[in-house]
């Protein structure tokens with residue numbers, strides 16, 4: 001597996017699953033890699049395949065560290081199992097010594113007394129006499145500010161459920177010894193108990209990073225907290241997020257995945273009719289002016305259309321509602337559209353993609369069957385069923401569907417493209433290349449063919465040819481952000497031209513400011529360049545652009561991870577420098 005893969009599994013448009021797939025692939029190990037600043041090339045790339053996160057095996061070989069299971073803080077300070085120092089315990093009434101008395105002692109004397117008190121504390125601790133142990137440690141601290149004493153006292157507080165004190169004692173321990181992993185771990189647990197989840201996540205992350213990802217418990221806690229934070233915050237954001245259209249490229253791709261509708265657009269000029277607004281919406285959709293289209297179709301539905309176009313109008317309304325991220329609402333409109341005209345096959349196809357989103361595969365395939373029984377010669381049905389089969393890994397059947405679609409109508413470019421892609425996935429490389437070669441000749445002006453062909457060439461390490469394909473795709477359609485991003489990632493990974501990669505992604509972002517792929521790629525490029533602050537800006541933008549809960553959760557995870565990286569390198573400059581040297 002090379003890291004230089006441009007994604008071969010990006011399905012041609014129509015099923016937005018390429019995008020969803022990436023976002024659902026949320027893996028805490030990505031988080032760990034980003035947080036540690038050891039981002040691998042490709043690890044978080046939007047369009048790049050799921051290269052594995054760092055191969056720091058968390059579990060298997062992990063030696064049992066001295067870390068304590070979270071439920072039972074350690075027997076205090078196993079590091080300090082020395083022989084007892086009788087002199088100290090013999091000491092008279094130490095508590096009676098005033099601070100100025102203590103100052104009179106030599107540091108050796110103080111250390112000795114403190115050590116004795118600590119041992120006393122440890123014994124009390126073992127006997128579960130936490131309150132008394134706390135007193136002993138507090139005394140010890142008067143004689144010597146030792147991180148272990150603070151940490152042991154924190155352990156007592158932890159048993160007593162005084163989480164605020166755990167935090168404050170751990171803070172003191174960490175002031176004295178910032179890389180005292182046990183203290184960080186304990187503070188993390190206390191933060192979690194106090195519901196300071198972000199602080200807890202940060203501390204657990206530090207434990208993982210400082211400990212070389214050998215601490216299983218901290219790893220699991222990190223994962224759990226990350227999920228909790230991302231899920232909760234995403235749900236909050238979703239609640240207040242207005243439904244709006246995704247990037248133009250995305251909407252284009254969706255509409256392009258259907259052959260041009262063969263319908264009689266109403267010609268009425270009567271602006272009080274639904275038919276007029278349906279025609280307006282239809283025209284605007286063709287002109288790719290989706291905002292206008294969305295408004296016009298609202299009006300059309302409000303006014304109601306004549307029977308001849310009511311089903312089309314409901315279908316278009318359902319489409320926009322779906323694209324705006326309201327699947328349930330879209331389902332209602334498509335149901336109505338099917339009721340209005342059960343012979344309009346496209347409504348079944350669109351409804352099936354909602355079922356897929358709702359993970360109801362059975363209903364999705366049932367709709368395809370119905371659609372085929374209504375019109376066994378509709379090439380769109382086969383193309384879209386192929387998409388679903390492709391996504392679910394049933395390549396053989398997908399290839400049959402694409403072929404069927406091409407046989408029924410060979411003027412639809414994406415059926416050819418997907419056929420070539422699925423052949424490639426099945427290992428028939430030369431067959432696939434021939435398909436692409438032929439498709440290229442049949443559609444010499446299609447940016448999409450060039451783009452997908454480029455992806456396959458890149459996957460075969462034919463980097464120069466791939467770059468040419470992406471460049472040609474850009475030339476043919478300067479508004480489509482995807483070829484820029486593909487070219488950028490290839491320039492970055494195969495040719496180490498990071499500056500050009502960034503500039504290409506910025507152009508993609510300008511071409512389509514709602515393009516989440518551009519934003520995610522920029523985030524990754526800056527991360528890899530060791531500029532996490534810049535990366536953070538883009539990941540924050542990704543939160544704004546995300547439309548679904550999984551997308552949001554993913555973007556939030558990246559924001560959290562990047563913030564951790566920034567804070568970690570401030571808090572632990574040496575460890576961070578060491579990690580940076582591990583890059584590449």
Ligand SMILES: *[C@@H]1O[C@H](CO)[C@@H](O)[C@H](O)[C@H]1NC(C)=O
Nearest residue numbers: 265267276277279280281283
């Ligand atoms: C839609 O487009 C057709 C063909 O270009 C045009 O004749 C018609 O007036 C347009 N209708 C509306 C409502 O914009």
Ligand SMILES: *[C@@H]1O[C@H](CO)[C@@H](O)[C@H](O)[C@H]1NC(C)=O
Nearest residue numbers: 430433434435436437438441
């Ligand atoms: C594609 O076709 C051209 C000419 O039509 C040919 O020169 C080239 O070798 C073909 N490439 C592949 C990969 O089949």
